[in-house]
Amino acid sequence: MSVRTRDSLGGRAAIVGIGATEFSKDSGRSELRLAAESVRAALADAGLTPADVDGLVTFTMDTSPEITVAQACGMGELSFFSRVHYGGGAACATVQQAALAVAAGVAEVVVCYRAFNERSGRRFGSGVRHREPSAEGTALGWTLPFGLLTPASWVAMTAQRYLYAYGLTPEDAFGPVAVTARRHAAANPAAYFHGRPITRADHAASRWIAEPLRLLDCCQETDGGQALVVTSVERARDLRQPPAVVTAAAQGAGRSQEQMTSFYRDDLTGLPEMSVVARQLWRGSGLAPADIDVGILYDHFTPFVLMQLEEFGFCAPGEAPAFVAEDRLPLNTHGGQLGEAYLHGMNGVAEAVRQLRGTSVNQVPGAARTLVTAGTGVPTSGLVLTADGAVEG
Amino acid sequence: MDDEFPTRDEDELHTRLKAYEGRAATVAGVGRDPVNAPMIRHWCEAMGDRNPAYTGPDAIAPPTMLQAWIMGGLSGHGGRARAYGELLALLDEAGCTSVVATDCEQEYLRPLRPGDEVTFDTVIESVSGRKTTKLGTGYFVTTRTDIRVGGASAGTHRFRILKYAPAGHDLKDRDQDRNQDGDRNQDGDRNQDRGRQEAARRPRPVVNRDNAGFWEGVRRHRLLVQRCTACATLRFPWLPGCGTCGSAGWDTVEASGEGTVYSYVVMHHPPFPAFSPPYAIGLIELAEGVRIVSNVVDVPYDKVRIGLPVELEFRAYDDDSVLPVFRPRAGEAAA
Numbered sequence: 270m271s272v273r274t275r276d277s278l279g280g281r282a283a284i285v286g287i288g289a290t291e292f293s294k295d296s297g298r299s300e301l302r303l304a305a306e307s308v309r310a311a312l313a314d315a316g317l318t319p320a321d322v323d324g325l326v327t328f329t330m331d332t333s334p335e336i337t338v339a340q341a342c343g344m345g346e347l348s349f350f351s352r353v354h355y356g357g358g359a360a361c362a363t364v365q366q367a368a369l370a371v372a373a374g375v376a377e378v379v380v381c382y383r384a385f386n387e388r389s390g391r392r393f394g395s396g397v398r399h400r401e402p403s404a405e406g407t408a409l410g411w412t413l414p415f416g417l418l419t420p421a422s423w424v425a426m427t428a429q430r431y432l433y434a435y436g437l438t439p440e441d442a443f444g445p446v447a448v449t450a451r452r453h454a455a456a457n458p459a460a461y462f463h464g465r466p467i468t469r470a471d472h473a474a475s476r477w478i479a480e481p482l483r484l485l486d487c488c489q490e491t492d493g494g495q496a497l498v499v500t501s502v503e504r505a506r507d508l509r510q511p512p513a514v515v516t517a518a519a520q521g522a523g524r525s526q527e528q529m530t531s532f533y534r535d536d537l538t539g540l541p542e543m544s545v546v547a548r549q550l551w552r553g554s555g556l557a558p559a560d561i562d563v564g565i566l567y568d569h570f571t572p573f574v575l576m577q578l579e580e581f582g583f584c585a586p587g588e589a590p591a592f593v594a595e596d597r598l599p600l601n602t603h604g605g606q607l608g609e610a611y612l613h614g615m616n617g618v619a620e621a622v623r624q625l626r627g628t629s630v631n632q633v634p635g636a637a638r639t640l641v642t643a644g645t646g647v648p649t650s651g652l653v654l655t656a657d658g659a660v661e662g
Numbered sequence: 663m664d665d666e667f668p669t670r671d672e673d674e675l676h677t678r679l680k681a682y683e684g685r686a687a688t689v690a691g692v693g694r695d696p697v698n699a700p701m702i703r704h705w706c707e708a709m710g711d712r713n714p715a716y717t718g719p720d721a722i723a724p725p726t727m728l729q730a731w732i733m734g735g736l737s738g739h740g741g742r743a744r745a746y747g748e749l750l751a752l753l754d755e756a757g758c759t760s761v762v763a764t765d766c767e768q769e770y771l772r773p774l775r776p777g778d779e780v781t782f783d784t785v786i787e788s789v790s791g792r793k794t795t796k797l798g799t800g801y802f803v804t805t806r807t808d809i810r811v812g813g814a815s816a817g818t819h820r821f822r823i824l825k826y827a828p829a830g831h832d833l834k835d836r837d838q839d840r841n842q843d844g845d846r847n848q849d850g851d852r853n854q855d856r857g858r859q860e861a862a863r864r865p866r867p868v869v870n871r872d873n874a875g876f877w878e879g880v881r882r883h884r885l886l887v888q889r890c891t892a893c894a895t896l897r898f899p900w901l902p903g904c905g906t907c908g909s910a911g912w913d914t915v916e917a918s919g920e921g922t923v924y925s926y927v928v929m930h931h932p933p934f935p936a937f938s939p940p941y942a943i944g945l946i947e948l949a950e951g952v953r954i955v956s957n958v959v960d961v962p963y964d965k966v967r968i969g970l971p972v973e974l975e976f977r978a979y980d981d982d983s984v985l986p987v988f989r990p991r992a993g994e995a996a997a
Contacts, residue, residue, distance in 0.1 A: 395932060399744060401686065402783065402870035410868025411899050412955045414985055416937040418865065422927050426945055426955075430925040433968045477940070480928035525905055532945050533898060533953050537925060 272545060279553050282368035283505040283512035284654065286315025286498030287619040292461055292610030295389040296492035304333040304384035305341040307494030312342075315498045316509035317378060324349035324376030326366045328359040328383055328613065338382065349376035355528060357567060357644025358542075359383075360614030361652045365518035367499035377500060383615045384494030392490050393420055408527055421487055421570060422479040423529045424646055428572035429481050430537035435587035439481040444472040445594040446571035447485045450601050454608025457630045461489055462608045486571040488606035495615035497622070506657070513622040516638075516660050517553035517653040521545030529646055540573060543580040543642065546651040550640070551582075554653040554660060558583045562636040563624045564598050565617040568605040573645035581640065602631040614643045618652065625656045675756050679749065679789040679801060687746035687805050688784035690869040690877055693731045697723050697778040701730060722773035728817050729766065731780045732807060743866060749786060749803065753825040758800040760828050767820040778811045781878065783869065787820065800826025813874050863980045864936040873900040875914065883976045885917040885986050887952055898952035919974030920949040921988060923958060926966050936980075942966040946988050960989040970994060 288310025290296065290303050304327075312319060319342045325335035326349075335350040349370045353359035360383070367379035387393060396418035400406030417423065432442060451467045454460035467485060475484040505512035523541030525534035535541060551557060558581060566577045575589035584592040593600065603609045603620035610616050621639040623629040629636075637659035643650040653660075695701065702723050706716050709724075716724055723731075753759075774780070790802035807819040869877050879886035888897045892909035903910050924947040928940050944958040944966065958966045959977070972988035979985055 396934065398865045398934070399686075400868045401684065402689065402868050404870075404872070407868045407870050407873055408899065412943075413865035414867050414979075414983070415943050415955055415957045415987075416864070416929055416934060416941060417927065417943045417955055418929075418934060419932070422929055422943070425927040426925050426943075429927060429968070433925070477928070477930040480930065480940070530955070532925075532955060537945075 272549065275552050278365075278368055278372055278518060279516045280514060280660075281372035281502060282499050283502045283514045283657070284364065284497050284618070284622050285500055285505045285508045285510055285512055286311040286313075286317065287496070287622050288312070288314050289459075289495045289612070289616065289619065290384070290493045292459060292491050292493040292612070292616075293388075294461075294490075294492060296386055300331075300384050300386055300390070300494075301333045301337060301341060303386070303492070303494035304331070304338050304382050304496075307384055307496040308338060308342050308380050308382050311380060311382075311496035311498045314510065315500075317498060319343040320345055321378045322380055323347055324351075324367065324370050324379030326351045326353070326363040326379060326381045328352060328356070328363070329354040330356055330359075330613075331383055331385070333382075333384060347376075349379060353650075355644065355648040357569065357613040358647040358649035360567070360618060360643035360650065361518065361641055362520050362643060362650035363615075364497060364499060364515060364618060364652055365520065365650060367497075368515045368518055371499060371501050377504070379499045380496055381499065381615070382494065382496040383613050385613075386492045387611060388490040388492050390492070394487070394490055395419075405528065409530060412530055417530075419479060420529065421482050424570040424572060425479040425482045426530075426532055427537045427646065428570070431572060431576065432481060434536065434538045437587075437590060439483070439486075440469070440473040442575065442590040443482075443486050443571040444469045445590060446568065446574045447472045447607060449593060449596070450568060450605040450607035451485075453602050453631050454604025457604050457609055459630075460604040460609040461491065462604060482570060482572070485607075488569045488611045491610040491612060493610055493612055495612045495619055497615065497618055502657070511626050512657050513625045513639075513654045514657055514660075515652060516556075516655045517550045518650070519546045519549035519553065520648070520650045521549070522648040526648055528648070531646070538576070538586065540576045540580050540645055540649075542647070542649050543577055543645060543651070546642070546649060547581045550651050550653050554655075556638060556653060556660065560638050561598065561640045563602060563621065563633050563639045564600050565603075565605075565621050565639065565641040566601065567614050567617065567642045567645050567649075568601055568607050569611065569645070571607070574600075577642055577645060599631075599633045599636075602629050602633065617641055618654075621652070621654045625654060675752070676789075676791060676801075678752060682745055682749045682786045683788055685745035685786050686743040686783065687786050688782065688807070689743050689866045690874070691732060691782045691784065691807075692881065693780035693782070694733070694735060695731075697731060697774045697776050697780065699776050702727065702776070705730065722775050725770040725773070725817070726768070727774075728768050728770065728809060728819050729821075731774065732782050732809060732819065746784075746786060746805075749789070750825065753801060753803075757827040758825040760798065760800075760826050762797060762824050762826070764802065764822045764824050766822065769818040771815050771817050772811075774811065774816055778816075780809050780811055780816065781874070782807050782809045784808075793824075795824065795826065796829065797824065798826040798829040800824055810874070813871075813878065862935040864983065864985075866983065867985075872902050876900050879914070879916075880976065880984055880986055883984070885919065885948075885954075885974055886914040887917050887948070887950055888912045889915050896950055896952050898948075898954055915950065917948050917950055917974065920991070921946040921972050921974070923947075923966060923968055923970040923972060923988075924953055925968060926958065928963050928966070940964075944972070944988060946972060954986070957985070957987045958989070959987045
């Protein structure tokens with residue numbers, strides 16, 4: 270999708286395999302092994318073998334190089350390998366990269382993966398105390414000496430302004446997002462919070478982390494791996510699983526974009542980079558919010574789920590808390606990163622695929638059109654995934 | 663030693679040491695004294711250097727004095743980043759407890775003159791593989807210091823040390839180290855103390871060539887905002903080009919110091935040693951229209967609110983670091 274004109278990527282590629290490790294707090298094995306396990310599982314799910322793969326895509330933050338994953342999985346020669354930057358903002362863009370490669374004939378079968386020991390190893394939530402004086406390090410450096418050091422705190426700065434702008438309380442605004450995620454996770458055996466739903470009162474009673482964010486506004490931290498297999502729609506139709514067609518895929522960065530500290534622009538009540546993604550996805554898919562059966566919206570912190578609903582036009586600015594409280598859209602049916610696992614958004618893409626296959630633990634009957642998004646508050650990406658034939662090409 | 667295969671422990675140590683390459687050893691260091699005639703005179707007398715260029719009204723400093731302007735003195739380096747201490751501690755832990763300076767290389771880009779105030783940044787440029795010398799076995803650590811005056815490069819000082827286990831003492835692997843008694847454990851405790859002291863300091867500003875002017879201004883108690891010389895748009899954070907018109911030309915304006923709290927966060931968890939939660943961090947919108955993240959001081963954290971009028975103040979933290987912070991404007995404290 271271009272910012273200005275409709276692209277020709279839609280309907281060319283599909284996700285045909287998904288695979289993950291267990292989601293835990295201490296995997297007991299290397300990040301490379303988690304990557305290899307999830308890649309093998311995704312290929313098995315697709316009915317393909319490592320020998321079929323000629324492309325790999327991951328995050329710049331991943332510690333397992335494509336070439337090493339290829340070796341560890343018994344793959345042969347690769348004609349395409351690529352990485353996407355900006356943390357969780359890469360999630361949907363890995364699929365976009367794969368689809369572009371497949372559509373252009375650069376590769377036939379591309380596996381996207383993300384694996385880490387984010388809980389037992391390097392915890393993002395423990396914050397940043399030091400950055401190198403590169404352009405990127407310096408950008409974050411404006412906040413560090415003052416003690417604004419954690420992802421929760423960077424999100425909280427914008428969340429506070431959102432509450433102020435619409436006269437909301439953190440309990441009423443953010444509580445419904447947390448409760449919805451944990452309700453879905455409670456029914457999901459793969460979720461860390463399986464069997465453990467929460468109430469609005471639990472949310473309101475949880476301790477402050479970075480005010481106005483409480484503990485239950487923050488996603489968990491997870492060890493695990495998730496992989497996705499992408500190939501052409503034509504080849505997908507001959508494979509074992511019903512294809513999840515990439516009907517639209519887009520990346521987005523806004524004006525005056527910072528990596529996580531975009532505090533110096535506009536009114537801080539929305540996510541301009543997600544607006545860039547939204548405009549492209551609606552134009553590319555020809556769909557509108559009312560056409561979407563399931564939304565998988567990136568939820569590392571509750572406030573940005575609200576802003577995404579508003580940027581995509583599911584509701585008007587300031588109305589997302591009520592929209593979520595009223596369950597007007599099946600949302601994060603795997604339990605999200607708040608409830609299932611924090612896999613940098615890749616587990617959300619897998620859930621959209623399950624919904625289209627009809628195999629989600631919280632299945633939406635007849636789900637045929639899904640919206641998935643990647644990291645929020647960062648340069649990001651999104652996908653419209655649909656059942657084969659659900660959208661006219 | 664070069665022709666021997668390293669053991670796995672050595673390999674592992676080397677990998678850990680190499681990870682420090684490229685990390686900062688000193689960030690935004692400031693020379694203890696301006697370049698000055700008395701130090702130049704002492705140097706010339708000690709060296710027996712009678713070059714007339716180093717005396718008189720147009721004197722320059724001997725170029726080889728470069729290091730003299732950045733040395734920490736007997737009380738040590740205040741501005742050292744954590745990485746360098748960690749690297750040396752790792753080597754201490756591995757038994758490389760002795761140190762010898764081996765050589766230095768300097769480049770001189772412009773003469774220094776009395777009155778010049780130098781600032782500098784040091785990076786850990788390289789850590790060698792394990793080497794055996796007559797002194798003992800250890801690792802060469804090379805740092806590179808870029809020295810500036812008024813933001814312009816004045817020279818480069820590359821300094822190499824050998825951190826080694828004295829000949830006759832083996833390099834220790836870490837498990838042996840833990841089982842040792844006596845001196846080594848005391849060293850270990852000292853290292854931990856050093857680590858704790860470093861940890862209790864606020865994170866340093868991240869300073870590079872694009873924003874050094876801002877931190878230089880802060881040091882002089884001036885809050886400088888960039889202004890595009892083509893379209894006059896003010897901008898913050900500092901960048902080498904205008905986000906509005908793309909022009910690379912800029913100058914600065916000094917902020918009046920008046921502002922309001924545009925948004926804020928109260929930090930509770932996780933705790934960081936240099937800060938005492940809960941504490942408030944404000945996004946301050948300056949009267950000039952740009953925003954800056956800073957602390958809101960002299961007001962209880964639960965009295966900070968959006969719209970609170972604030973004014974600038976410069977405060978010193980950790981002895982050597984000046985930061986711009988904001989306090990409620992007179993009469994606004996506990997509104």
